[in-house]
Amino acid sequence: MLEIIDASVDFGPVRAVDDVSLDLPGGEVVAVLGPSGCGKSTLLRAVAGLEPLAAGQIRWDGADLAGVPTHRRGFALMFQDGQLFAHQSVGANVGYALRIRRRPRREITERVEELLGLVGLAGYADRAPATLSGGERQRVALARALAVEPRLLLLDEPLSALDAALRERLAGDLREILTSTGTTALFVTHDHDEAFAVADRIALMRAGRLVQAGTLAEVWEHPRDAEAAAFIGYATVLSGAAADLVLGAAGLPGGARVALRRSAVQVVREGPLRGRVLSSRLTPEATRLEVEVEGVGQVAAVLGDGVPPPGPGHQVRLRVRPERLAVIGDDS
Amino acid sequence: MKRTAALVALAAVPVLFLGVFFVLPVSGMVGLGLVSDGRFAPGEALEVLGRARVHRVLWFTVWAAALATAITLLLGIPAAYVLHRLDFPGRTVLRAAFMVPFVLPTVVVGIAFKHLFAGALAGLALDGTPVPIIAAMVFFNLAVVVRTVGTSWESLDPRPAEAAAALGAGGWRVFRTITLPALRTSIVSAATVVFLFCSTAFGIVLILGGLRYATIETEIYLLTTAHFDLPAAAALCLLQLFVVTLLLYAAHRARAAAPVPVERRAPGARRIRRTDLPAVLAAGVALVLIAFPVLDLVTGSLRHDGNWSLANYRALDQVGQGSLVEASVIEALVNSLRTAFDATWLALLIGGLVSVIVTRRSHSPTERRVRAGLDGFFMLPLGVSAVTLGFGFLITLDEPPVNFRDSPMLVPIAQALVALPLVVRTLAPVLAGIDDRQRQAAASLGASPLRTVLTIDLAVITRPLLAASGFAFAISLGEFGATSFLSRVDHPTLPVLIFRLLGTPGSHNYGMALAAAVVLAATTAAVMLLVERLRVPGVGGF
Numbered sequence A: 001m002l003e004i005i006d007a008s009v010d011f012g013p014v015r016a017v018d019d020v021s022l023d024l025p026g027g028e029v030v031a032v033l034g035p036s037g038c039g040k041s042t043l044l045r046a047v048a049g050l051e052p053l054a055a056g057q058i059r060w061d062g063a064d065l066a067g068v069p070t071h072r073r074g075f076a077l078m079f080q081d082g083q084l085f086a087h088q089s090v091g092a093n094v095g096y097a098l099r100i101r102r103r104p105r106r107e108i109t110e111r112v113e114e115l116l117g118l119v120g121l122a123g124y125a126d127r128a129p130a131t132l133s134g135g136e137r138q139r140v141a142l143a144r145a146l147a148v149e150p151r152l153l154l155l156d157e158p159l160s161a162l163d164a165a166l167r168e169r170l171a172g173d174l175r176e177i178l179t180s181t182g183t184t185a186l187f188v189t190h191d192h193d194e195a196f197a198v199a200d201r202i203a204l205m206r207a208g209r210l211v212q213a214g215t216l217a218e219v220w221e222h223p224r225d226a227e228a229a230a231f232i233g234y235a236t237v238l239s240g241a242a243a244d245l246v247l248g249a250a251g252l253p254g255g256a257r258v259a260l261r262r263s264a265v266q267v268v269r270e271g272p273l274r275g276r277v278l279s280s281r282l283t284p285e286a287t288r289l290e291v292e293v294e295g296v297g298q299v300a301a302v303l304g305d306g307v308p309p310p311g312p313g314h315q316v317r318l319r320v321r322p323e324r325l326a327v328i329g330d331d332s
Numbered sequence B: 001m002k003r004t005a006a007l008v009a010l011a012a013v014p015v016l017f018l019g020v021f022f023v024l025p026v027s028g029m030v031g032l033g034l035v036s037d038g039r040f041a042p043g044e045a046l047e048v049l050g051r052a053r054v055h056r057v058l059w060f061t062v063w064a065a066a067l068a069t070a071i072t073l074l075l076g077i078p079a080a081y082v083l084h085r086l087d088f089p090g091r092t093v094l095r096a097a098f099m100v101p102f103v104l105p106t107v108v109v110g111i112a113f114k115h116l117f118a119g120a121l122a123g124l125a126l127d128g129t130p131v132p133i134i135a136a137m138v139f140f141n142l143a144v145v146v147r148t149v150g151t152s153w154e155s156l157d158p159r160p161a162e163a164a165a166a167l168g169a170g171g172w173r174v175f176r177t178i179t180l181p182a183l184r185t186s187i188v189s190a191a192t193v194v195f196l197f198c199s200t201a202f203g204i205v206l207i208l209g210g211l212r213y214a215t216i217e218t219e220i221y222l223l224t225t226a227h228f229d230l231p232a233a234a235a236l237c238l239l240q241l242f243v244v245t246l247l248l249y250a251a252h253r254a255r256a257a258a259p260v261p262v263e264r265r266a267p268g269a270r271r272i273r274r275t276d277l278p279a280v281l282a283a284g285v286a287l288v289l290i291a292f293p294v295l296d297l298v299t300g301s302l303r304h305d306g307n308w309s310l311a312n313y314r315a316l317d318q319v320g321q322g323s324l325v326e327a328s329v330i331e332a333l334v335n336s337l338r339t340a341f342d343a344t345w346l347a348l349l350i351g352g353l354v355s356v357i358v359t360r361r362s363h364s365p366t367e368r369r370v371r372a373g374l375d376g377f378f379m380l381p382l383g384v385s386a387v388t389l390g391f392g393f394l395i396t397l398d399e400p401p402v403n404f405r406d407s408p409m410l411v412p413i414a415q416a417l418v419a420l421p422l423v424v425r426t427l428a429p430v431l432a433g434i435d436d437r438q439r440q441a442a443a444s445l446g447a448s449p450l451r452t453v454l455t456i457d458l459a460v461i462t463r464p465l466l467a468a469s470g471f472a473f474a475i476s477l478g479e480f481g482a483t484s485f486l487s488r489v490d491h492p493t494l495p496v497l498i499f500r501l502l503g504t505p506g507s508h509n510y511g512m513a514l515a516a517a518v519v520l521a522a523t524t525a526a527v528m529l530l531v532e533r534l535r536v537p538g539v540g541g542f
Helices: A040-048 A090-094 A096-100 A105-118 A134-146 A164-180 A192-198 A216-221 A226-231 A240-249 B002-034 B043-049 B052-085 B091-103 B106-118 B130-154 B159-166 B171-199 B203-209 B216-225 B230-256 B274-301 B311-317 B329-359 B365-383 B386-396 B410-432 B436-444 B449-478 B494-503 B507-534
Strands: A002-011 A014-024 A029-033 A055-060 A075-078 A152-156 A185-189 A201-206 A209-215 A236-238 A257-260 A265-268 A273-282 A287-293 A297-303 A315-320 A325-328
Touching: A002 A040, A014 A029, A014 A040, A014 A055, A029 A040, A029 A164, A029 A192, A040 A075, A040 A152, A040 A185, A040 B436, A075 A134, A075 B436, A090 A096, A090 A105, A090 A134, A096 A105, A105 A134, A134 A164, A164 A192, A185 A192, A201 A216, A201 A226, A209 A216, A209 A226, A226 A236, A226 A257, A226 A325, A236 A240, A236 A297, A240 A257, A240 A273, A240 A315, A265 A287, A273 A297, A287 A315, B002 B043, B002 B230, B002 B329, B002 B365, B002 B386, B002 B410, B043 B230, B052 B091, B052 B130, B052 B171, B052 B216, B052 B274, B091 B130, B091 B274, B091 B507, B106 B130, B106 B203, B106 B274, B106 B449, B106 B494, B106 B507, B130 B171, B130 B203, B130 B274, B159 B171, B171 B230, B203 B216, B203 B494, B216 B230, B216 B386, B230 B386, B274 B507, B311 B329, B311 B507, B329 B365, B329 B410, B329 B449, B329 B494, B329 B507, B365 B410, B386 B410, B410 B449, B436 B449, B449 B494, B449 B507, B494 B507
Parallel strands: A014 A209, A029 A185, A029 A201, A075 A152, A152 A185, A265 A297
Antiparallel strands: A002 A014, A002 A055, A201 A209, A236 A257, A257 A325, A265 A315, A273 A287, A273 A315, A287 A297
C-alpha cells in the first residue's frame, strides 16, 4: 500500500503541497479532489517521483521511495491529454512498457489486443494516435498505463479534457476497468461528479493542505467545513438561526451548520416553512426554484411531485428532506 | 541537487569548448586592442578609430549596406508577392531559383560578379566601383526578403483588404493602408537581417572591393595579413563586435514584436491580373539579377582561350601557378569535405548539448539560475563575426597554454563555431516544443532516462538533426571569413584556394578559379537541396 507521510513540496518560495498525509490501501481507488491550483497534481507528481519532496516521506509497502527514480517506481501515470507518442501506432503505444521489459513479441501482441478490448477499442492497434477522438485517445492512454499491471496507477484529471456526455460515460467505464483489474489508483480531479463516479475514497485538498479524507459516504455526509461542502456539490451552507430553522424543519437538532443540496428544500402543499418564489426554471430533472424563505433567506428549491408550478411572487410552503442535507460538525 | 550536478556535468563539454575556442580568442583580441604593456590603454584603440582611412571604411560599410538593403527590399517585396500570392506555371521552380543565391558561398558570389562586370558588362566600366559590390549584396540577400516576407504574405488574412475595398479603397490604397502595415513586422525583420548580412559581408567585398573599397570586416583582414597592424585590427574587431551586437539586438526586437501567429484563413494564389504588372516587372528584374551572374559564371568556366572547352575543368587536378597556390582544386575540395565533416560533427555535438541544456525544465531555483547563466553564455558566439573569430584564433591559439597552430582541427573548430548558432536555432525550438509530460509518461511506464531520450526526443529531433547537419556542412563548405585567417598554405579549403587563384595573375589560374567556383557552388547546392527535401519547418528562416 501507498503511504504519504507529512509530505511537502516547494516551488521556490511557494509551498505547493503542505504537510499532507494520506494512505492508499491496495486495490482501492482514491480521488484527490480540489480546485485548480490546490496542489493536488503536484502531490500526484511527487508520488510519481517527478517532484522532489521538501519534507516528509512517500512509502510503498513500508519502503521509502526517496531516491527511487520515476521509471523504477512501477507507478504508471496517465495525463489529462493522454500524452500518446504521436510517432507510434496505437498498438505500439500500448505495448511500450511491455517492450521496455523485453516481453516476447507474441505475448506483447496478445496483451495489446486484450487491453484494447478492455478499453473498448479492439482492432485499433494499427491506427495512428492523430486519427483518434479525444475519448479514444484517453482510452488508449489508459490501456498503455495498465499494460504491465502497475502496482499503482496515477491519473491526472484523466477525463477533464472531454466533453460532458463523454466524460460521464468514460467515468463509468474507468471505474469498471479499475475494479475489474483490481488496480490500485490515485486519481486527481477538480470535478466532484467525476470523483464520486470513479473513487472508493475521497481526499479533499485546498491551498496545499489535505482538508478531509474518507469514504464517499463519510465525506458526503459529514463535510469538514462550509468550503468543503460547497466544493463537493452542496448548493447552500447555512449557519446560526437560519440553520436551526432548517434543521428543525428536517426534524434534526439545531446548533450546527447545515449544507443543503439543491433538492433538499422542496415546495409542497403543506410544510413547516414559508417562502416567496423569486424565479423558477424547468430543467429535464425537475423544476428548480429560487425561494426567499422566511427566517432563512434565499435558497435553491425543487418542486415536489404533484404540486402545480408557482410563478414568481407566489407564496409557497416548503419542507426539508433530511437525507439531502449534511450537518457540518465543527462550527468554527 | 542531483539534477543540478547532472546539468553541470552535461554542460561541461560545451562550456569548456566555448571557453577555449571562443572566450579565449575574443578576450585575447580585446586585450590586444585595449591593453598595452600590461596596462589598460584604450588610447591606441581610439587613435585607430580616429584614422581617416577607418572613417572611410566605416562610412562605406554603412552606406553600402543601407543602399543594398533598400534595393533588396524594393526588388524583394514585389518578388515575394509574385512568388507567394500569384499563380502561374513554373512558380515552384522559380521559388527554388530565388533561394539559390543564398546558399552559394560568398567567394562564389564574389567571383561571379567579378567575372560579370569584367567580362560581359565590361562596356559599362563599372569594374572597380562600388556597383558590383552592392549588386552582389542584393543578389545574395534577395532570398531573405522573398522568404521572410513571402511566407507572411501567404498566410495573410485577405478579409481586412476585402473589407477596405468594400469601403471604397482602391488597389494602391488597400496595399498602403492594410497590406503593408500587416506585413510591417516581417519586412522590418527581413530588413534588419539583410542589413546585418550586408554590413558584415566579407568574401564579396574582399574579392570585388580590392584595396579601395573595404568594410570593417575586410579591413580587419587587410590590416592583419597585409600590414601586420594587429592592435589596429583588434580595435576594429571591437568596433565590429559592438555594431553586430547592436544589430542582433535590433533583429531580435523586430522578431519579438511579431504577433503570435493565429490560425488564419489563408487565401489561395490567384491568376495574374493587369494591375500586377509593376510587381511582375520588379520580380523580373530580380530574376535577371539572380540568373544572369550564375549563368555567366557557368559559361565563363566553359571557355578557354576564347573557345568553348572543358580545359578549365580538366585542369582541376593540377596545381595552379603562384607562390601561395600549393594545392590542386581537387585536393582543396577533399580538404574542404574533410574539414566540413569535422566541423559538422563538432557543431552538432556542441549545438546538440547546448540545445538540450537550454530547453530542459528546471526543478529548483539553483538549477534555474545555473541554466539561465548557461543560456546567456551559449548565446555569446552569435554576436561575433567570422572574421573576428578567425582573427582571435590567430592571435591566441598559437602559443601555450593552448597551441593549436599546427592542429588540423583548428579550421574545423572555427567553422563549427560559425555554424553553431544555426544548429542551436534549428534544434532548440524543436526540443522546447516537446511536452515534458511525454517524457514523464515514458518514465512512468518504466523507461530509463536514456530510453526516454530515444523514445521521445530522438523521434522528434531526427529530421531537424539531419537538416542541421546539412546546414552546418554547407556553411562549413563555403566558410571564408574565419578560414581565410587560419587555412595553411599547403592545406587550403576550396574557397580559400579560389581566392588565392583569383589573386594570382594568369588566365590559367582565372579559368581554374571559375571552374572551381562552379564545383563549389554545385557541391553546396546539392547539400542544400537535400536539406530542403527534409522540409523541416523554420530551417533557415529568419
